[in-house]
Every structure is written in structure tokens, then in C-alpha cells.
Amino acid sequence: xxxxxxxxxxxxxxxxxxxxxxxxxxxxxxxxxxxxxxxxxxxxxxxxxxxxxxxxxxxxxxxxxxxxxxxxxxxxxxxxxxxxxxxxxxxxxxxx
Amino acid sequence: xxxxxxxxxxxxxxxxxxxxxxxxxxxxxxxxxxxxxxxxxxxxxxxxxxxxxxxxxxxxxxxxxxxxxxxxxxxxxxxxxxxxxxxxxxxxxxxxxxxxxxxxxxxxxxxxxxxxxxxxxxxxxxxxxxxxxxxxxxxxxxxxxxxxxxxxxxxxxxxxxxxxxxxxxxxxxxxxxxxxxxxxxxxxxxxxxxxxxxxxxxxxxxxxxxxxxxxxxxxxxxxxxxxxxxxxxxxxxxxxxxxxxxxxxxxxxxxxxxxxxxxxxxxxxxxxxxxxxxxxxxxxxxxxxxxxxxxxxxxxxxxxxxxxxxxxxxxxxxxxxxxxxxxxxxxxxxxxxxxxxxxxxxxxxxxxxxxxxxxxxxxxxxxxxxxxxxxxxxxxxxxxxxxxxxxxxxxxxxxxxxxxxxxxxxxxxxxxxxxxxxxxxxxxxxxxxxxxxxxxxxxxxxxxxxxxxxxxxxxxxxxxxxxxxxxxxxxxxxxxxxxxxxxxxxxxxxxxxxxxxxxxxxxxxxxxxxxxxxxxxxxxxxxxxxxxxxxxxxxxxxxxxxxxxxxxxxxxxxxxxxxxxxxxxxxxxxxxxxxxxxxxxxxxxxxxxxxxxxxxxxxxxxxxxxxxxxxxxxxxxxxxxxxxxxxxxxxxxxxxxxxxxxxxxxxxxxxxxxxxxxxxxxxxxxxxxxxxxxxxxxxxxxxxxxxxxxxxxxxxxxxxxxxxxxxxxxxxxxxxxxxxxxxxxxxxxxxxxxxxxxxxxxxxxxxxxxxxxxxxxxxxxxxxxxxxxxxxxxxxxxxxxxxxxxxxxxxxxxxxx
Numbered sequence: 001x002x003x004x005x006x007x008x009x010x011x012x013x014x015x016x017x018x019x020x021x022x023x024x025x026x027x028x029x030x031x032x033x034x035x036x037x038x039x040x041x042x043x044x045x046x047x048x049x050x051x052x053x054x055x056x057x058x059x060x061x062x063x064x065x066x067x068x069x070x071x072x073x074x075x076x077x078x079x080x081x082x083x084x085x086x087x088x089x090x091x092x093x094x095x096x
Numbered sequence: 097x098x099x100x101x102x103x104x105x106x107x108x109x110x111x112x113x114x115x116x117x118x119x120x121x122x123x124x125x126x127x128x129x130x131x132x133x134x135x136x137x138x139x140x141x142x143x144x145x146x147x148x149x150x151x152x153x154x155x156x157x158x159x160x161x162x163x164x165x166x167x168x169x170x171x172x173x174x175x176x177x178x179x180x181x182x183x184x185x186x187x188x189x190x191x192x193x194x195x196x197x198x199x200x201x202x203x204x205x206x207x208x209x210x211x212x213x214x215x216x217x218x219x220x221x222x223x224x225x226x227x228x229x230x231x232x233x234x235x236x237x238x239x240x241x242x243x244x245x246x247x248x249x250x251x252x253x254x255x256x257x258x259x260x261x262x263x264x265x266x267x268x269x270x271x272x273x274x275x276x277x278x279x280x281x282x283x284x285x286x287x288x289x290x291x292x293x294x295x296x297x298x299x300x301x302x303x304x305x306x307x308x309x310x311x312x313x314x315x316x317x318x319x320x321x322x323x324x325x326x327x328x329x330x331x332x333x334x335x336x337x338x339x340x341x342x343x344x345x346x347x348x349x350x351x352x353x354x355x356x357x358x359x360x361x362x363x364x365x366x367x368x369x370x371x372x373x374x375x376x377x378x379x380x381x382x383x384x385x386x387x388x389x390x391x392x393x394x395x396x397x398x399x400x401x402x403x404x405x406x407x408x409x410x411x412x413x414x415x416x417x418x419x420x421x422x423x424x425x426x427x428x429x430x431x432x433x434x435x436x437x438x439x440x441x442x443x444x445x446x447x448x449x450x451x452x453x454x455x456x457x458x459x460x461x462x463x464x465x466x467x468x469x470x471x472x473x474x475x476x477x478x479x480x481x482x483x484x485x486x487x488x489x490x491x492x493x494x495x496x497x498x499x500x501x502x503x504x505x506x507x508x509x510x511x512x513x514x515x516x517x518x519x520x521x522x523x524x525x526x527x528x529x530x531x532x533x534x535x536x537x538x539x540x541x542x543x544x545x546x547x548x549x550x551x552x553x554x555x556x557x558x559x560x561x562x563x564x565x566x567x568x569x570x571x572x573x574x575x576x577x578x579x580x581x582x583x584x585x586x587x588x589x590x591x592x593x594x595x596x597x598x599x600x601x602x603x604x605x606x607x608x609x610x611x612x613x614x615x616x617x618x619x620x621x622x623x624x625x626x627x628x629x630x631x632x633x634x635x636x637x638x639x640x641x642x643x644x645x646x647x648x649x650x651x652x653x654x655x656x657x658x659x660x661x662x663x664x665x666x667x668x669x670x671x672x673x674x675x676x677x678x679x680x681x682x683x684x685x686x687x688x689x690x691x692x693x694x695x696x697x698x699x700x701x702x703x704x705x706x707x708x709x710x711x712x713x714x715x716x717x718x719x720x721x722x723x724x725x726x727x728x729x730x731x732x733x734x735x736x737x738x739x740x741x742x743x744x745x746x747x748x749x750x751x752x753x754x755x756x757x758x759x760x761x762x763x764x765x766x767x768x769x770x771x772x773x774x775x776x777x778x779x780x781x782x783x784x785x786x787x788x789x790x791x792x793x794x795x796x797x798x799x800x801x802x803x804x805x806x807x808x809x810x811x812x813x814x815x816x817x818x819x820x821x822x823x824x825x826x827x828x829x830x831x832x833x834x835x836x837x838x839x840x841x842x843x844x845x846x847x848x849x850x851x852x853x854x855x856x857x858x859x860x861x862x863x864x865x866x867x868x869x870x871x872x873x874x875x876x877x878x879x880x881x882x883x884x885x886x887x888x889x890x891x892x893x894x895x896x897x
Contacts (some may be wrong), residue, residue: 005867040864055868060830074746080507089780089814095728
């Protein structure tokens with residue numbers, strides 16, 4: 001099951017999705033370079049490259065977890081729509 | 097910067113001190129005569145203006161003394177900082193105006209909301225409200241210092257035509273210190289490092305603050321970006337105060353790098369398209385008046401460069417969208433008492449205070465001379481905004497309660513606090529021209545009762561428009577210039593974000609309409625409250641909390657804090673004729689306190705979460721509560737990497753969100769202590785982004801420390817990284833994340849084969865909002881079920897080979 005959401009992107013970091021088996025890609029940027037940006041400005045080349053790339057990743061390491069967000073989703077604490085991703089990491093991580 | 101020998105530095109210092117810095121007969125306003133009944137700064141706190149960096153408590157002491165000395169001034173509280181300091185503002189005007197202040201305030205409300213009817217004589221007899229805001233960044237020290245002098249000058253100057261004009265025709269509001277916690281931090285830092293002689297070398301410790309620096313407030317927020325987010329109590333107080341006074345002119349006095357001169361309006365491009373042409377004319381008028389003074393005093397300045405007017409969260413920007421002429425002023429900072437500059441001059445603190453003082457007086461003068469026009473202009477602005485006399489395709493924003501009512505409620509309350517009118521439909525209605533945020537075409541759309549409507553044709557409509565519309569474009573001209581710069585290999589001139597659309601940031605389903613909806617509406621007058629409750633009374637077996645809302649996370653934080661044992665299901669289940677999505681909480685009565693019902697009722701009320709009682713674990717579908725897919729949630733014990741080498745705002749936001757927004761404690765571990773910290777008591781470690789000023793995470797997370805973290809993770813820890821710290825994990829020597837931050841794709845990969853690989857980074861994406869697709873079967877994606885429509889297109893590949 002998948003669902004769309006939005007993330008503020010303010011960087012030049014583009015992460016290749018994790019290979020199957022290495023970890024889970026929990027969220028990926030929309031795969032269509034024409035559609036991936038909902039609002040704002042970015043160069044076409046950057047949009048073409050970031051489409052389909054990794055935004056939220058999870059990798060197991062022994063009994064523990066690495067939870068990696070491509071962007072600082074807590075930026076200015078005004079992005080309430082992504083709060084649950086972060087709180088899932090903090091509140092559900094130790095139980096998983 | 098050019099190297100200067102130590103001897104010549106000492107020489108400059110010794111030469112200068114007895115003559116200029118410590119002399120107290122310096123004339124900030126040449127020829128001014130002052131009333132001896134009004135106390136000087138030196139009389140009250142012991143040093144003259146610009147001689148020392150006045151502490152926060154001495155600022156208050158002096159302003160109190162000024163207030164007691166004159167009927168023309170009032171000092172009033174408007175907010176409290178996190179560290180418990182009171183934020184004050186000063187009102188100064190003629191005695192006649194001060195005596196009718198309440199009437200003036202009530203007339204301002206009529207002018208700000210013209211649809212309620214206001215007579216011409218009220219507008220004609222209204223003084224202009226001119227507001228000087230200082231020191232939102234605590235390390236930008238000269239503005240607050242100048243505020244003390246400006247207040248003194250207005251109260252004490254005798255037979256001064258300019259001052260009399262200001263007193264008679266303006267209500268002057270001075271916010272002397274918008275960030276007292278930050279200034280206190282800076283002054284402490286400086287005081288503890290300055291030696292026998294203040295050091296002019298910019299490399300000296302006293303000019304180079306340690307982490308986090310005085311710029312930020314207690315939670316390390318940049319409050320000059322927080323005006324519409326209103327996350328901090330200082331900002332919230334200012335927004336409220338603004339709406340008591342609705343100033344026509346507002347200058348926000350800052351500082352920039354010490355080698356720069358002085359900046360004032362008009363601003364650089366891009367200009368936000370919601371700024372009107374008349375406002376731009378006034379920005380030029382105000383700038384020209386400053387130029388007149390600066391030329392006469394032989395002060396250097398620049399305009400129209402660097403500082404833009406696009407993002408609505410600035411202290412200059414937000415007021416602009418209410419109709420104010422909002423301006424940023426920037427003085428090159430001494431960041432101490434004396435500073436050598438690249439142009440081989442030495443600047444002292446008093447000079448920087450002098451520039452800010454002259455800019456303040458000039459601003460008030462321009463407001464006084466033009467007071468009638470400014471008030472009329474403000475009235476016309478609000479009236480035109482309310483009547484829709486502005487070319488804009490979008491007429492309304494419609495907000496739904498989906499997918500999470502708690503986020504919609506917070507967004508609506510946020511708009512109300514900013515003086516934006518919101519209406520609510522009492523019945524279902526249709527709009528024949530509506531589009532969601534992923535569609536360019538308008539189409540007939542039905543909306544249920546309970547939908548919120550924000551008309552853009554309202555007095556605060558320009559603010560509502562730029563905050564809520566899907567997109568605020570930069571001008572084509574500006575983008576053309578950026579393209580040319582890019583072709584030349586130069587960086588862009590984008591100062592801040594290029595998007596902040598609140599429905600997208602809040603993940604609230606919204607529509608833009610091309611025509612005004614007609615239906616049964618009620619204006620929302622009171623803030624909305626989310627009513628959390630337990631449905632079904634006291635349970636014998638368990639309480640269930642659907643994991644579908646930010647308030648679900650709030651109640652979990654509270655249950656953890658109360659040491660209540662909580663389970664969560666990794667799979668969706670249905671029971672009580674209700675669907676519970678994956679992640680939903682199961683709080684069993686067994687092995688929990690006897691007063692669980694009372695405790696969970698309190699937690700539901702305070703968090704706003706919905707809780708359901710069940711006496712059975714016999715689900716209609718999904719796992720029973722004893723399944724291995726229902727996990728016991730180990731209580732998080734959270735360590736947050738703090739101090740060097742993290743980025744202050746990134747670290748502050750993590751702490752703020754957990755402590756203040758969700759109510760969960762974190763322990764701050766200083767980065768430099770990580771090597772000797774005992775992490776065994778923690779099961780979550782959050783590593784915020786590093787700062788480009790601090791050399792990145794490599795500086796503390798190398799070798800032995802890294803091995804320690806890796807074994808802590810292997811033993812069951814959860815390591816959370818964000819942005820730049822995620823990139824750190826991918827390093828070859830780190831190896832905690834099996835991906836990489838990509839280099840820029842070559843335009844044509846095949847042709848380039850055989851050549852050395854391209855090692856440049858992709859072009860920066862400057863704060864745009866991008867669509868993501870979430871796998872909500874993973875526990876990190878729990879709570880994201882039904883969402884916004886999204887842009888569609890091909891599904892990204894979640895499982896690449």
C-alpha cells in the first residue's frame with residue numbers, strides 16, 4: 001500500500017534508493033520529473049535526477065535500526081504533515 | 097580580509113580609546129539640545145550610548161527610567177521568552193495623542209477592517225503608526241542600542257522640528273529587543289572574553305561566538321523566519337501586538353557582516369507578487385528619505401541588492417502582506433566594541449549605533465511627513481484587498497478535515513491568529529470552478545458540510561493568498577537572471593525558500609477556486625479545539641487508539657511519560673465495527689495501573705486523541721492482541737546530539753518538536769562528549785544535521801566514537817539521521833547506510849563514458865515542495881493512510897534489484 005505526501009526539499013542531496021535486501025525505501029520522490037515538484041522553483045536537471053530517488057530509508061544493523069531522512073523534515077517546525085514520520089522513528093524504533 | 101600587524105592593531109586601539117570611544121560628548125544628532133529632566137543612558141546605567149553593549153536588564157532599567165520621566169512614553173509588556181524574560185514595547189507620541197491612545201487604537205481597527213464602515217474624519221485625524229523593531233537576532237547588537245537612543249531623542253530633544261512633527265503625527269512603537277534570550281547569550285559571551293582593551297581583530301575570540309551564538313532564541317529558532325509559523329512565544333506575542341496597532345510603516349533593524357556598510361529599502365528582487373505596486377513606490381520613498389540623511393552624514397549605504405522581499409516569514413515580509421510598508425535595515429556588525437575592516441578602517445560600536453539611530457529617526461520623519469497619505473494608503477490597501485481589486489486567478493482556498501482533523505484545526509487556528517478570516521460551511525455545497533493542489537484545471541466540485549473556506553478577497557487577503565495558494569511564483573525576469581548566472585557557473589541569488597504553501601506543508605487536502613462559493617457559511621470566530629475522548633467507557637480488556645493523526649503521537653508521548661505499557665499492531669485490524677490502521681495502539685488493562693481508565697481519559701483530553709474501549713481481542717480481521725504482529729513498545733529513552741558540530745536551528749527544532757509540541761523528554765548530549773558518553777541508557781540517538789560552519793559530523797564521529805555508535809546500534813539502538821547527517825552515514829568508512837549521495841547526472845551519460853566521472857554535486861533545490869510516495873506497510877510510514885490526491889504518474893520502484 002502506498003500513499004502520497006509532500007516534503008520540503010532544501011538541499012543538493014539526492015540519494016540512490018537502497019537495493020532490495022540492503023534495507024527498505026519507505027518513501028521515494030515521485031517518479032515523474034514533470035510532476036515531482038508540487039510548488040516552488042528548481043532546475044529541470046535536478047528534478048529529473050531526484051524523481052524516484054530515496055527520501056526516507058530504513059536499514060537494519062544487528063538488533064538495531066538506522067532511520068535516515070534525506071531532508072531535515074523538522075526544519076523550522078512548520079511542516080506538521082511530516083511529523084508522524086519522525087515520531088514513528090522515535091516512538092516505534094525501539095520496539096522494532 | 098587583509099592582515100594587519102599586531103603592533104598596528106594595538107596602536108589603533110590605544111590611539112582611539114581615550115579620544116573617541118570613551119568620550120561622552122559625542123553628538124549623535126548634530127546641534128540637538130536635550131531636556132535635562134530626561135535621564136541619559138549614562139545617568140541610569142553608567143555608560144554612554146554606544147560605549148558598551150547594554151545588557152538586557154540594563155535596557156529594561158533605562159526604558160523604565162525614561163517612562164517615569166515623561167508622559168509621552170509608555171513601556172508595556174507583550175510576551176515572555178522561554179527563559180522567562182519579559183518582552184516590552186515602547187509607545188511614544190505627543191501628550192495629546194497619549195491621552196487619547198485608546199480612541200486611536202479603536203480607530204485603527206476600523207481602518208484595518210474597512211468593510212465594517214469608517215468615517216472620513218477618522219481617517220483624516222489619524223496619526224500614522226510607525227514601528228521600529230530591533231534585535232530579532234540577539235547577536236545583531238546595534239539595533240537595540242539605537243532603540244534606547246531613539247526613545248531618548250524623541251522624549252528629550254528640545255525645539256526640534258523633526259521630533260515635534262514625529263510626536264504630533266505619529267504613534268511611534270519601538271520594540272527595543274525582539275529576542276532577549278539571544279542578546280543575553282551574546283552579551284555574556286562577549287563580556288567573558290573581552291580583555292583589557294577591546295580587540296579589533298575580527299579573528300579575536302570576542303568576535304566569534306561559540307555554539308549556538310546569540311542569533312537564536314532559547315529553542316534555537318531563527319525568529320526572522322517564524323512569522324507565519326508562529327512556533328515561538330516571542331513571535332506569537334508580536335503577531336498579536338501587530339494586530340492591536342496595524343502599523344503603516346515597520347522597519348526591522350538587523351546587522352550583517354562587518355565588512356558591509358548599511359542596507360535599506362527598496363529591496364532586491366524577487367518581490368513577492370502579493371506586494372502591490374503602491375507598496376513598492378512607498379518602499380522607494382522611504383529609502384530615498386534614508387538616503388537624504390545618510391548622504392548628509394556621509395554614511396555609506398546600498399539598496400536593491402542581496403535582501404529580497406519574497407518569503408512571508410520575515411519581520412519585514414509578513415507585515416507587508418497586511419498592508420504595512422515593511423522594510424529590513426542592515427548595519428555591518430562590529431560584533432563587539434571595535435572591528436578592523438577590509439577597507440582598512442576601524443569601526444567602533446558607537447558608529448554602528450549611530451547609523452541605526454539616524455535610519456530610525458529618518459524612518460519616523462518620513463512617516464510623520466507623509467502620515468496622512470500613509471494612513472489613507474493603508475485604508476485603501478485593506479479596502480482594495482477586501483473588495484478583490486487585485487489581479488489574481490484564485491478566489492478562495494477550501495480546506496478539508498482530511499486526512500487528519502488535528503492538522504486542519506491547527507492550520508485554521510494559525511490563520512485566525514494572524515487575523516485571516518476563515519468561514520465554515522454549515523451544509524454541503526458546490527463550486528463550479530475548483531481544483532485540488534495537483535491539478536491545473538478547474539472543475540465542478542462538491543464539498544461536505546464542515547469544510548473551511550478562506551476567501552482571498554479580504555482585508556488580510558494578500559497574506560492568506562501567499563500562505564495558502566499552491567504556488568507563489570518568482571518573476572520570469574528573476575529566473576532569467578539566475579539562468580544566466582548558472583550558465584556562468586555562478587551561484588543563485590535565491591535568499592530563502594521558494595515554497596511554503598501551508599496546506600502542502602500541513603498535508604491538508606485543499607482546493608483553489610476560480611469563483612466565490614455561495615453556500616451557508618459561518619465565520620469561525622473562536623479557535624477550534626480537538627476534543628479527545630474515550631468512547632465506550634471503562635474497558636475490562638484494552639483501550640485502542642487509531643494511529644492516524646498527529647494527536648495519536650501526542651497521546652502516545654503522554655502514555656510513555658506516565659509509564660503505561662503500550663503495544664502497537666504492525667498490521668491493520670478491525671474490531672468494534674471500526675478499522676484500525678497499522679500502528680494503532682493497544683493499551684491492555686493487564687499489567688497496567690488500576691486507574692488506567694482515569695489516566696487514559698486525561699491523556700485523551702489533553703492530546704485530543706480518540707480512544708476506544710474493548711472487552712474483547714476477537715478481531716473481525718487482522719491480528720488479535722496476543723499476536724507476534726502486536727509489539728510491545730519499549731519506552732524510548734532519547735539522546736539528541738547537541739552543540740558542536742550540529743546545526744543550531746536543526747537541533748533546536750528536534751528538541752522543540754519533541755519537548756513542546758509532542759511532550760516527550762530528550763537528553764542533550766554535547767557532540768564533543770560523545771566519545772566518553774555512556775549510551776547504554778538510551779535506545780534512540782538523534783543526530784541532527786551538521787553545520788557547514790562546524791566542519792560537519794566527521795569532526796566528532798570518527799574512529800573509536802564511530803565504532804561505539806555502530807556497536808550501540810547493533811545492540812538494539814535506533815539511530816535517526818536527518819539531511820546532512822544522513823549523508824554522513826553513507827561514507828565509506830561509516831558504512832551504516834548502503835546508498836550514496838549522487839553526483840550530478842551528466843547531460844548525456846553515454847557520450848561521457850570513458851571520461852573521468854563527474855564529481856560535481858547536483859544543483860541545489862532551493863526550498864521547493866516535492867511529492868513523495870510512502871510505503872505505509874512499513875512502521876515508518878504508519879499513520880499515512882488516505883492522503884492527498886498526489887500528482888499521479890508512474891509508481892517509483894521501491895525494490896530496485
